Amino acid sequence: MKTKPQSPKKSRNLEKSRKEILEVAFMEVFTKGFQGVSIDDIVAKTNLTKGAFYHQFPTKLDMGYALVDEVIKPMIIERWIKPLESYENPLDGILAQMKTLIGEADPKYLKLGCPLNNLVQEMSPVDKEFHIRLQIALNLWIDEMDLHLKRAKKSGYLKPDVNTKQVAHFVVMAHEGFYGMLKGLDDPKIFSALYASLKLYFKSISKNARSV
Amino acid sequence: MKTKPQSPKKSRNLEKSRKEILEVAFMEVFTKGFQGVSIDDIVAKTNLTKGAFYHQFPTKLDMGYALVDEVIKPMIIERWIKPLESYENPLDGILAQMKTLIGEADPKYLKLGCPLNNLVQEMSPVDKEFHIRLQIALNLWIDEMDLHLKRAKKSGYLKPDVNTKQVAHFVVMAHEGFYGMLKGLDDPKIFSALYASLKLYFKSISKNARSV
DNA sequence: TTGACAACATACTAATTAGTATGTAATGCT
DNA sequence: AGCATTACATACTAATTAGTATGTTGTCAA
Known part of the structure; x- marks a missing residue:
């Protein structure tokens, strides 16, 4: 050897x-x-x-930038994008992932919110470079989400007139919004309420009412 | 005199x-x-x-609590609840207010996000008393929104099987989410995208496709 | 008018903080 | 093996910070 x-x-x-x-x-x-x-x-x-x-790290801020680039960005891909690949209908995957990672998350962690969203809300107006890095991370999420929605459209799960990029923005907004609400309120039941509404929205842009 | x-x-x-x-x-x-x-x-x-x-104020934290109780809470009522009274269909009012206060807001202020949401995201996990005050403010918003949605239901603008409290949660979530996304991304066009999606959701819970 | 207290102003402190200066030992190349 | 360099450790500094101690003056009731 x-x-x-x-x-x-x-x-x-x-x-x-x-x-x-x-x-x-x-x-x-x-x-x-x-x-x-x-x-x-x-x-x-x-x-x-x-x-x-x-x-x-030269400064504390540089460590923050590294957090975004080296920890948070890979985490988004791993937790929110990659899992969608195994779903024939990406809309099902999005809902399933939200249920797993948010709805069934340990309340201890749910109270902390979303690592990306936390930094966006806190640091975007404070430091320009932070804002740029966070913007890139957000757009990565949106763009990857858009690809899956385009796939959904191609497979006939979405109505043909649906603007996938527009939906991608709304979906990522919902992720952040869900986290934010669950962080502010303490009732775990609220996830079900939000989830049900998002499902309704998905239904309204889906081709067959059968699925989703 | x-x-x-x-x-x-x-x-x-x-x-x-x-x-x-x-x-x-x-x-x-x-x-x-x-x-x-x-x-x-x-x-x-x-x-x-x-x-x-x-x-x-005895401490800095107490000043923060006063900010929530004496500035932010009245601001929510003034900006997001009171204006709904003048709309026959509250759903129209919600969309109109979002367009006015978010879609047409000065980008300089939009970059700063939502005062309430900022504090929720930053301070909820850090200080328990802060969390409680912010929770009360959020629930005030949700409850008042619920009252207007009940009115919408009574007036026949909403499908009879709609859970108004559930919708109220989703609507407030969307407010926070809109602010959060527009804070993170810089493109003002994104409001239109989010707005269009929310409008679709409203349509799906409305009785007559004519309105909204 | 006059005290008595409320509504401040000023000066200070002790703790925390980001960042630096400098020392030291492990590592890897020759 | 020896040596240069990297990957740290230790000790320090200057600035900032929440909070305090104490002084001063406007206000108002009697």
Whole structure:
């Protein structure tokens, strides 16, 4: 057996440290907001120190940008886009994913809202670069959603006159809105109410009332 | 002519000072977020000083609570509920108000989002008392919206099997969602897209396709 | 008119914070 | 093996911050 290409145990690993910091930072920002979190808070929950932090990120804002690009964007794809591929009718997939990831989510996490939406609401007006990164993430979500809706249209699940991009905007808006409402109100029953209304909307743009 | 009940000019006025502080604080929090604003920031934009601030509010959080109760709640009623009274079909009123207050709003302000939603997203998980106050404000909005929807149902504008409370939740969710999306994305055209989708939803719960 | 209190103003403090300066040891290349 | 460099650790700083302590003056009732 030859020596493994990547050394298996080393006490210093730039990538691994970056991931560790970002993972902790994600949860801290998720719970307290970007402006409510201190770098000392973050490194304290890490096996690393401030030196490691500033070796990775020039400033706190740069860490925030990395959060968007390296944590949140992949998370959107993984949680909201990829799962749609296995549904013949993407509209079914969208509703099913919302039911799973929002409707059946641990209330403890639901109270924290949506990581992307939280940052959009808090940081978009505060920092321009933040706004740009968040905008890119949002548009990624919308564009990928649009592709699935185009597929739905092609497969005959949507009425032919439906503007898929327009629907994509509404659907992503609904995701954010659902999270926001469930964060503000405490009643888990509210998801069912919102869900039922969204289903009605889907029905009104679907070709066959049979499906959805 | 008798003497006026309230003395016209006095250099010290508890109520007036409170309003002055809250007005400035509202804009500061609206632009920078609650955690992003300092009390020094606020009093600097006022004709008063820190002494006046802490004479009114025991802590920064208490000022935040006052913002919700004394500024934001009345604003919701004034901007989103009261105007509906003059519409025979409340659904028309809801759409018209959204067009006026969101679709035709100054982009400068649109970028700042919705004062209530901003605080919900930022402060709900951070402070329990904040969460309670914001929850009350949200439920006020929903309940008042529900009353108008009940009126719509009674007047025959809604299908008889429509759950008005459920619709009220969806409508308020849409308000917050619209604001959130327009804050995150920069394209003003997006309002039209969201608006068109909401209109479709309204159509699907309306009795006569003629209206709305 | 005059106190007494309310409505502020001013000056200060202790804690927190982002960021820096500098030191040190692990790693990898030759 | 040795050495340069990277990947951190430690200690510090200057600025900001919420909150306090105390002083001052306008207001109003008697």
